[in-house]
Amino acid sequence: MKKFFLLSVIVVLCSFQIQKPTKIVFFGDSITEYGVQPNGFITLIQQRLKAEHKDGDYQVEGAGIGGNKIYDLYLRYEDDVLAKNPDVVVIWVGVNDVWHKRLFGTGTDWDKFGRFYTALIKKMQAKGIKVLLCTPGTIGEKTDYSNEQDGDLNKYSQIIRDLAKQNNCELIDFRKMFHEYDVKNNPENKDSGILTKDGVHPNDVGNKYIADVFYNILIK
Amino acid sequence: MKKFFLLSVIVVLCSFQIQKPTKIVFFGDSITEYGVQPNGFITLIQQRLKAEHKDGDYQVEGAGIGGNKIYDLYLRYEDDVLAKNPDVVVIWVGVNDVWHKRLFGTGTDWDKFGRFYTALIKKMQAKGIKVLLCTPGTIGEKTDYSNEQDGDLNKYSQIIRDLAKQNNCELIDFRKMFHEYDVKNNPENKDSGILTKDGVHPNDVGNKYIADVFYNILIK
Amino acid sequence: MKKFFLLSVIVVLCSFQIQKPTKIVFFGDSITEYGVQPNGFITLIQQRLKAEHKDGDYQVEGAGIGGNKIYDLYLRYEDDVLAKNPDVVVIWVGVNDVWHKRLFGTGTDWDKFGRFYTALIKKMQAKGIKVLLCTPGTIGEKTDYSNEQDGDLNKYSQIIRDLAKQNNCELIDFRKMFHEYDVKNNPENKDSGILTKDGVHPNDVGNKYIADVFYNILIK
Amino acid sequence: MKKFFLLSVIVVLCSFQIQKPTKIVFFGDSITEYGVQPNGFITLIQQRLKAEHKDGDYQVEGAGIGGNKIYDLYLRYEDDVLAKNPDVVVIWVGVNDVWHKRLFGTGTDWDKFGRFYTALIKKMQAKGIKVLLCTPGTIGEKTDYSNEQDGDLNKYSQIIRDLAKQNNCELIDFRKMFHEYDVKNNPENKDSGILTKDGVHPNDVGNKYIADVFYNILIK
Numbered sequence: 035m036k037k038f039f040l041l042s043v044i045v046v047l048c049s050f051q052i053q054k055p056t057k058i059v060f061f062g063d064s065i066t067e068y069g070v071q072p073n074g075f076i077t078l079i080q081q082r083l084k085a086e087h088k089d090g091d092y093q094v095e096g097a098g099i100g101g102n103k104i105y106d107l108y109l110r111y112e113d114d115v116l117a118k119n120p121d122v123v124v125i126w127v128g129v130n131d132v133w134h135k136r137l138f139g140t141g142t143d144w145d146k147f148g149r150f151y152t153a154l155i156k157k158m159q160a161k162g163i164k165v166l167l168c169t170p171g172t173i174g175e176k177t178d179y180s181n182e183q184d185g186d187l188n189k190y191s192q193i194i195r196d197l198a199k200q201n202n203c204e205l206i207d208f209r210k211m212f213h214e215y216d217v218k219n220n221p222e223n224k225d226s227g228i229l230t231k232d233g234v235h236p237n238d239v240g241n242k243y244i245a246d247v248f249y250n251i252l253i254k
Numbered sequence: 255m256k257k258f259f260l261l262s263v264i265v266v267l268c269s270f271q272i273q274k275p276t277k278i279v280f281f282g283d284s285i286t287e288y289g290v291q292p293n294g295f296i297t298l299i300q301q302r303l304k305a306e307h308k309d310g311d312y313q314v315e316g317a318g319i320g321g322n323k324i325y326d327l328y329l330r331y332e333d334d335v336l337a338k339n340p341d342v343v344v345i346w347v348g349v350n351d352v353w354h355k356r357l358f359g360t361g362t363d364w365d366k367f368g369r370f371y372t373a374l375i376k377k378m379q380a381k382g383i384k385v386l387l388c389t390p391g392t393i394g395e396k397t398d399y400s401n402e403q404d405g406d407l408n409k410y411s412q413i414i415r416d417l418a419k420q421n422n423c424e425l426i427d428f429r430k431m432f433h434e435y436d437v438k439n440n441p442e443n444k445d446s447g448i449l450t451k452d453g454v455h456p457n458d459v460g461n462k463y464i465a466d467v468f469y470n471i472l473i474k
Numbered sequence: 475m476k477k478f479f480l481l482s483v484i485v486v487l488c489s490f491q492i493q494k495p496t497k498i499v500f501f502g503d504s505i506t507e508y509g510v511q512p513n514g515f516i517t518l519i520q521q522r523l524k525a526e527h528k529d530g531d532y533q534v535e536g537a538g539i540g541g542n543k544i545y546d547l548y549l550r551y552e553d554d555v556l557a558k559n560p561d562v563v564v565i566w567v568g569v570n571d572v573w574h575k576r577l578f579g580t581g582t583d584w585d586k587f588g589r590f591y592t593a594l595i596k597k598m599q600a601k602g603i604k605v606l607l608c609t610p611g612t613i614g615e616k617t618d619y620s621n622e623q624d625g626d627l628n629k630y631s632q633i634i635r636d637l638a639k640q641n642n643c644e645l646i647d648f649r650k651m652f653h654e655y656d657v658k659n660n661p662e663n664k665d666s667g668i669l670t671k672d673g674v675h676p677n678d679v680g681n682k683y684i685a686d687v688f689y690n691i692l693i694k
Numbered sequence: 695m696k697k698f699f700l701l702s703v704i705v706v707l708c709s710f711q712i713q714k715p716t717k718i719v720f721f722g723d724s725i726t727e728y729g730v731q732p733n734g735f736i737t738l739i740q741q742r743l744k745a746e747h748k749d750g751d752y753q754v755e756g757a758g759i760g761g762n763k764i765y766d767l768y769l770r771y772e773d774d775v776l777a778k779n780p781d782v783v784v785i786w787v788g789v790n791d792v793w794h795k796r797l798f799g800t801g802t803d804w805d806k807f808g809r810f811y812t813a814l815i816k817k818m819q820a821k822g823i824k825v826l827l828c829t830p831g832t833i834g835e836k837t838d839y840s841n842e843q844d845g846d847l848n849k850y851s852q853i854i855r856d857l858a859k860q861n862n863c864e865l866i867d868f869r870k871m872f873h874e875y876d877v878k879n880n881p882e883n884k885d886s887g888i889l890t891k892d893g894v895h896p897n898d899v900g901n902k903y904i905a906d907v908f909y910n911i912l913i914k
Contacts, residue, residue, distance in 0.1 A: 109809065143800045187405075328545075328549070356579065359579050360575060618848060620848035
């Protein structure tokens with residue numbers, strides 16, 4: 035009798051046992067920073083999780099800071115990401131590493147881009163964090179590779195693709211996806227206004243597109 | 255009878271009349287400067303003219319200076335081209351206008367590129383010179399548009415294509431030709447060594463290729 | 475008697491003969507372009523000429539366009555300056571030749587700066603125009619030579635000083651004057667706000683200062 | 695007797711007790727990397743330590759890598775410096791953070807320069823390491839602040855001076871020292887050849903000068 039009572043208690047307790055939700059942190063630059071705004075892709079993911087009653091299973095947070103390059107992520111990783119104790123980290127960086135070469139003379143050498151990126155992945159993987167890598171989308175949406183930074187952006191995207199393979203990380207190839215989307219939806223070869231409002235930062239269509247891509251990959 | 259004799263003399267003299275050869279000047283940067291070297295494309299054109307006994311009909315000269323951008327051509331046009339009294343001028347410029355942005359911070363703004371180019375064409379056309387425009391070939395021969403300057407080089411090539419149309423000039427689209435050649439002949443996606451020795455300046459294959467393109471267009 | 479009368483008329487007419495005023499054109503970049511605004515230094519010079527009843531002797535005009543570098547002046551010299559038929563031209567350029575290296579990657583190589591500047595002076599002097607050269611003032615008003623462009627701005631200023639000597643042109647050394655003024659009047663080592671509103675373009679104090687410098691040199 | 699013997703043994707042992715020498719690591723870029731070459735300043739310090747019989751008291755090592763900027767030092771600090779278990783670290787960096795803006799478009803933003811530098815100092819100080827900071831010497835030895843990078847180099851030197859104060863680190867102000875030395879010894883205002891062979895890397899005179907400065911500060 036006593037045994038049966040104890041067993042019952044255990045069963046009841048177990049049924050109340052709280053399953054810790056999977057924590058996903060988006061780690062990046064201004065694109066990620068704006069992702070938590072009302073129409074941002076992170077906000078959209080949170081809303082869809084709620085609508086699909088999965089907000090108990092997944093907790094999604096942004097850790098984006100405007101102007102960040104790969105080495106900025108490396109510097110603030112402990113404070114801004116590890117401190118959140120994430121299960122999954124999505125790294126989305128690269129636009130400023132390329133763009134700031136022209137804008138401020140302070141971009142990132144391609145070899146150092148790879149070196150810092152590798153070091154960051156290793157640090158996360160050592161903590162058991164699942165790491166997903168994203169290629170940068172666009173700096174200009176023209177589809178004939180005549181946006182000023184296209185050459186370098188393609189080069190850095192390829193570095194990220196290689197890094198994903200080398201480190202067994204899942205890859206989300208926004209560079210490829212955005213280009214294919216723009217080829218279909220930008221017949222006038224416009225500089226912006228298809229997936230982005232300024233060639234770089236997603237507009238409402240872009241945020242919806244990005245949110246869906248992430249949701250389908252990250253949420254089971 | 256006397257009249258008939260005189261007429262005959264005139265006819266004979268006319269048949270010996272020396273036709274001034276068509277003078278073609280290649281006007282450009284280091285690519286053109288090197289064109290007059292032993293294996294350079296201008297030398298090759300001269301040799302082929304001789305071999306085909308057309309060196310009496312065409313006189314071909316180089317007026318290339320390393321590092322030149324469009325405004326350098328504008329500055330030295332009178333001294334280096336007009337002074338040669340050419341019938342045809344082939345303008346081949348643009349690599350440094352793009353490349354020097356990164357190399358020295360002294361490239362050419364795209365709008366000023368168009369403005370100087372237009373002014374140069376107008377000056378030549380006002381003198382009755384036939385002007386042919388060439389798009390720049392490559393800064394790096396990788397075929398997936400991942401050479402650092404590809405975006406900007408595509409942009410400036412398009413400006414030249416538009417200028418050719420606006421000014422009724424024949425266009426030689428080396429940017430397009432080189433890309434197509436490299437797509438076929440650069441399966442390893444190498445940076446150089448296909449048509450160029452360093453990504454920019456033609457190797458022997460490149461000089462032969464360029465010489466043939468020019469010959470077929472310029473020589474009747 | 476009749477003869478004497480005619481002679482008298484001629485003498486009287488001659489005494490009324492209108493002396494064509496000396497035409498001075500300021501040729502430069504945005505600093506000169508803004509000079510014709512209500513508080514601009516060209517407007518101030520015009521007002522002072524009027525106040526001192528010398529507006530019949532001197533006619534002062536601006537020919538400044540924002541973003542202009544030395545080669546832009548060379549390109550538009552005929553249309554914008556020679557067409558005004560000036561007696562005196564004040565060339566004030568150099569800020570963008572240096573600054574655009576960082577801003578857009580499209581500054582001017584120092585050797586080409588000298589080459590275009592020389593060609594421009596020669597063209598004007600060949601038309602009998604008196605040419606005055608000015609060194610650029612400041613890109614940042616900090617006085618300890620810690621403004622980012624100070625090194626290059628000093629270098630290009632020295633080129634202009636040398637050009638003035640080589641071409642027998644009067645020099646107005648704003649670089650030196652502004653530095654000395656700032657050393658006295660910028661004890662807090664501020665970036666702007668002493669002679670300029672943004673480190674480059676004169677504020678009201680700067681416009682007054684510049685107008686006085688020009689007036690004292692140009693107006694007899 | 696037995697007691698006396700033991701005491702003697704202890705005294706003798708103590709007299710042989712090895713005093714761990716003070717380990718000094720020079721942490722920097724190519725200037726430091728070349729410092730361990732035959733005539734390099736680190737080699738000179740080692741030779742002088744030996745000559746003055748202080749090589750038992752001080753152990754001096756180089757940890758310089760060409761092209762390094764502040765964030766490269768941050769990335770490799772654990773492997774290349776902490777692993778050496780130093781008592782004193784001399785950080786000498788900054789030339790590339792400024793210079794690479796122009797050379798490759800990959801310099802370091804001034805605010806991030808301060809951020810990485812601070813993080814690096816904090817990490818070392820947390821391990822009880824004594825940290826000395828050096829300002830960069832020169833990029834060009836002209837003394838009238840007309841070397842292209844002078845403005846920015848002065849700015850970044852001031853950041854280092856401020857960092858030394860904020861973090862209670864000793865400062866070795868090579869920027870100031872080199873300038874004063876050049877003012878005295880470079881009457882022809884040459885670009886290099888006084889303390890450096892190329893404007894940046896010390897020649898024999900420079901290495902001797904630097905070695906003496908470090909020796910007098912670091913060795914008691």
